[in-house]
Amino acid sequence: MTMVEPRLVERFEQGLDAPICLTWELTYACNLACVHCLSSSGRRDPRELSTQECMALIDEFKRMQIFYVNIGGGEPTVRPDFWELVDYAVDNYVGVKFSTNGFRITKERAERLASTDYLDVQISLDGATAEVNDAVRGAGTYDRALRALGYLADAGMKDTKISVVCTRENIPQLDEFKAIADRYNAQLRLTRLRPAGRGADTWGELHPLPDQQRQLYDWLVAHGEGVLTGDSFFHLSAYGEALPGLNLCGAGRVVCLIDPVGDVYACPFAIHDRFRAGNVREAGFAPVWRESELFTELRSPQSGGACTHCSAYDSCRGGCMAAKFFTGLPLDGPDPECVKGNGAVPASVRPQPSQDHSHRGPVRNQPVPLTLQTRRPERACDENPLAGLRG
Amino acid sequence: MLHERWELSGSVALRPEPFGALAYDFDSRRLTFLKSPGLVRVVRALGDGGDVHDALIAGGVPQEQWPRYLEALTRLAEHHMLRPAGVAA
Numbered sequence: 001m002t003m004v005e006p007r008l009v010e011r012f013e014q015g016l017d018a019p020i021c022l023t024w025e026l027t028y029a030c031n032l033a034c035v036h037c038l039s040s041s042g043r044r045d046p047r048e049l050s051t052q053e054c055m056a057l058i059d060e061f062k063r064m065q066i067f068y069v070n071i072g073g074g075e076p077t078v079r080p081d082f083w084e085l086v087d088y089a090v091d092n093y094v095g096v097k098f099s100t101n102g103f104r105i106t107k108e109r110a111e112r113l114a115s116t117d118y119l120d121v122q123i124s125l126d127g128a129t130a131e132v133n134d135a136v137r138g139a140g141t142y143d144r145a146l147r148a149l150g151y152l153a154d155a156g157m158k159d160t161k162i163s164v165v166c167t168r169e170n171i172p173q174l175d176e177f178k179a180i181a182d183r184y185n186a187q188l189r190l191t192r193l194r195p196a197g198r199g200a201d202t203w204g205e206l207h208p209l210p211d212q213q214r215q216l217y218d219w220l221v222a223h224g225e226g227v228l229t230g231d232s233f234f235h236l237s238a239y240g241e242a243l244p245g246l247n248l249c250g251a252g253r254v255v256c257l258i259d260p261v262g263d264v265y266a267c268p269f270a271i272h273d274r275f276r277a278g279n280v281r282e283a284g285f286a287p288v289w290r291e292s293e294l295f296t297e298l299r300s301p302q303s304g305g306a307c308t309h310c311s312a313y314d315s316c317r318g319g320c321m322a323a324k325f326f327t328g329l330p331l332d333g334p335d336p337e338c339v340k341g342n343g344a345v346p347a348s349v350r351p352q353p354s355q356d357h358s359h360r361g362p363v364r365n366q367p368v369p370l371t372l373q374t375r376r377p378e379r380a381c382d383e384n385p386l387a388g389l390r391g
Numbered sequence: 392m393l394h395e396r397w398e399l400s401g402s403v404a405l406r407p408e409p410f411g412a413l414a415y416d417f418d419s420r421r422l423t424f425l426k427s428p429g430l431v432r433v434v435r436a437l438g439d440g441g442d443v444h445d446a447l448i449a450g451g452v453p454q455e456q457w458p459r460y461l462e463a464l465t466r467l468a469e470h471h472m473l474r475p476a477g478v479a480a
């Protein structure tokens with residue numbers, strides 16, 4: 001409140017006692033096979049946390065006053081104890097926001113969800129038409145997502161989120177997405193495609209072109225806080241006016257991920273050994289969050305590298321750490337989608353993924369990309385590290 | 392506001408942080424930052440039964456800073472993080 005206190009963003013850069021935006025992926029199992037899945041999901045990991053372990057973790061969240069968690073996967077609803085865990089969390093005042101592809105949202109389930117407090121549902125949709133959506137998420141996924149949205153709207157669920165990962169194919173559809181959201185009494189949430197998981201294989205073909213980035217920025221400015229972004233586009237703030245949100249990379253500072261086997265990573269988009277801070281099975285989550293070497297490093301003053309001299313550095317802050325890492329760029333330099341064109345992606349130095357849970361054989365609904373040449377298919381999640389924050 | 396009685400809304404929880412506290416409203420799902428330890432002390436003192444004036448004194452806020460604190464408290468009230476004290480939960 002006084003002039004001498006550092007800006008809030010700077011305090012955040014030094015880390016908090018507990019995360020603000022905790023993503024918890026309950027399973028790597030998924031019934032789909034989206035081409036840009038950030039966690040390369042598909043097959044269940046046999047070492048998955050048990051129901052008991054999950055509940056103990058929820059107890060710890062409560063003690064740490066983590067007010068809500070973003071649950072994803074994989075497809076979290078394929079876990080047989082999923083609904084039990086959700087109930088356990090909300091009964092303990094740990095609010096739940098969960099992402100789903102909508103396949104398992106029945107009419108009855110939608111009614112129960114609508115009558116549960118502290119619960120938010122987010123349906124993934126990556127095209128405003130079946131053609132664009134299904135090429136990325138798989139045949140029939142558009143219809144199933146819309147069916148789930150219809151059930152939720154009919155049940156009176158308010159503010160269901162429609163979560164869209166912005167791609168080259170769907171950026172021309174922004175107005176149509178907004179119309180779909182309005183039709184279902186839902187809120188639109190746009191997030192950035194990051195080259196993580198299988199997304200690393202498809203990013204080159206799917207990430208927005210420079211003029212589309214500009215189009216997206218202008219659209220976001222025009223729609224203000226009515227459209228959620230989870231602060232994912234702060235690298236676009238370099239165009240001019242900053243977008244709403246904190247405008248910083250929160251990895252390990254306000255953001256982190258707990259994966260299905262209890263590994264803690266700096267960010268949902270940074271599932272790689274380089275960004276693994278520890279495991280909750282050792283001594284719980286709090287010591288990893290508060291004391292791990294990796295998080296301490298991420299909270300120490302960072303150099304802006306080649307960005308330091310950029311006029312936009314204050315708002316853009318060099319962009320997304322995960323995007324740089326997975327495209328083989330130095331972490332202290334420009335983002336691969338730097339709007340000033342300073343982030344040229346090197347030809348062939350992408351880091352090897354440290355895990356892959358993709359289905360090995362063909363999958364029902366497997367995406368049939370129209371133009372994409374990809375390794376393997378899978379599902380996309382759309383966790384947004386800083387959702388709902390105001391600076 | 393100075394001589395009114397306010398308190399933290401029943402649906403709001405405070406989490407202490409190095410910079411002050413996070414306030415989370417479980418009803419609106421809104422997260423707000425109390426950006427100084429002083430403000431956190433004042434907000435907690437609001438629950439002690441006195442008015443805002445008493446809370447500012449209890450929080451040890453020098454009088455010349457009261458206008459800024461009143462501004463911050465007004466903003467919290469506008470976002471329903473604070474509610475008039477004594478009104479049924």
Ligand code: SF4
Nearest residue numbers: 249250251267320322
């Ligand atoms: S900027 Fe990138 S690495 Fe940082 S928190 Fe956001 S998604 Fe994660």
Ligand code: SF4
Nearest residue numbers: 307310316334335338
């Ligand atoms: S040079 Fe760095 S700070 Fe400047 S716009 Fe590009 S990524 Fe952002």
